[in-house]
Amino acid sequence: MTWHVDTEDLRAYAQGELAPPMLWSADTHLTACARCRGVLAEVGDPVSLDAGWERLDAELDAPRPGLFERLLLRIGVADHIARLLSATPVLRRSWLGAVVAVLVMSVLAAQIADSPALFLALAPLLPLAGVALSYGPALDPTYEMAVVAPVHGFKLLMIRTVAVLAAGLGLDGLATLALPGFGLRALAWLLPALALTSTGLALTARLGPVLAPSLVGGAWVALLLAAHAHDATATLVPFTAAGQGVAAGVAALAGGLLFLVRDRFDRFQGTAV
Ligand SMILES: [Zn+2]
Missing domain, CATH: 1.10.357 (Tetracycline Repressor; domain 2)
Incomplete structure (x- = not known):
């Protein structure tokens, strides 16, 4: 692996302040890179870190909207x-x-x-x-x-x-x-x-x-x-x-x-x- 998330970005990530698309790259990279997780654990406080992992889990688990649901969204029905x-x-x-x-x-x-x-x-x-x-x-x-x-x-x-x-x-x-x-x-x-x-x-x-x-x-x-x-x-x-x-x-x-x-x-x- 040649690229790693920069320490400043990891600090922002840990505080929940990192914005997309950097947030998505960081999320993806962190699942695969133990070294960056190590740095993150040093710079971040554990509470906001947990929130980050939960958000990642939720994104991975969220089902893709089906045809009927996309149609409803298209005609302006609220997403929930x-x-x-x-x-x-x-x-x-x-x-x-x-x-x-x-x-x-x-x-x-x-x-x-x-x-x-x-x-x-x-x-x-x-x-x-x-x-x-x-x-x-x-x-x-x-x-x-x-x-x-x-x-x-x-x-x-x-x-x-x-x-x-x-x-x-x-x-x-x-x-x-x-x-x-x-x-x-x-x-x-x-x-x-x-x-x-x-x-x-x-x-x-x-x-x-x-x-x-x-x-x-x-x-x-x-x-x-x-x-x-x-x-x-x-x-x-x-x-x-x-x-x-x-x-x-x-x-x-x-x-x-x-x-x-x-x-x-x-x-x-x-x-x-
Ligand atoms: Zn890394």
Whole structure:
């Protein structure tokens, strides 16, 4: 090795005053050169030295931002929020792939049976399941990161919900385009989707992130089965004009309730470990 970090620079490094790009050269060189580490140990005080090594470790360990995260950063999303969103499991390929598979099958079923009933029944469940899976320590590998992230409780929930809802509703919407024969009838999933998701979230504050969405999803399936048993030939109740009105009302009520209980999410998150 022919080059060594100059003693003055090592002193500045030890005091945390060395600026890039010299800082980076010094960091890199010090990992490989025992002689400069020796000089550094003589000129520097141990506290700031530790800070230097920690910073180096952190830089080496930091994951490179993926495509999705870089896209979010490019459109102006703050970096800690971009990191959080790109680490949200339901915004990853496996979950989105599963959603697409369910939608493709229900669209095919609608075309074969010449009825959008199965599609309309499944489409509202997807955003609910997505939001449920994106929240809660039991299901979320990024939960620990979410706890230490500078965004907490309700705000975190809302950021993720909006992102997951946008993805879920967007995919549902694309699937609707594959059913042009049913016209506006194929859009009847939208209001129930909003009603189920907002009710699931509002109940999550009281019942937790597993029970609440399970109950809401179960109630939806039970309602559809009951309506089907009552009259299998008619349009199922939630997709009639009256049912759509009720769904809009439920969505608005649950949205209001969610806003009222927003403080519970911070407490819930703190105690759920
Ligand atoms: Zn050296």
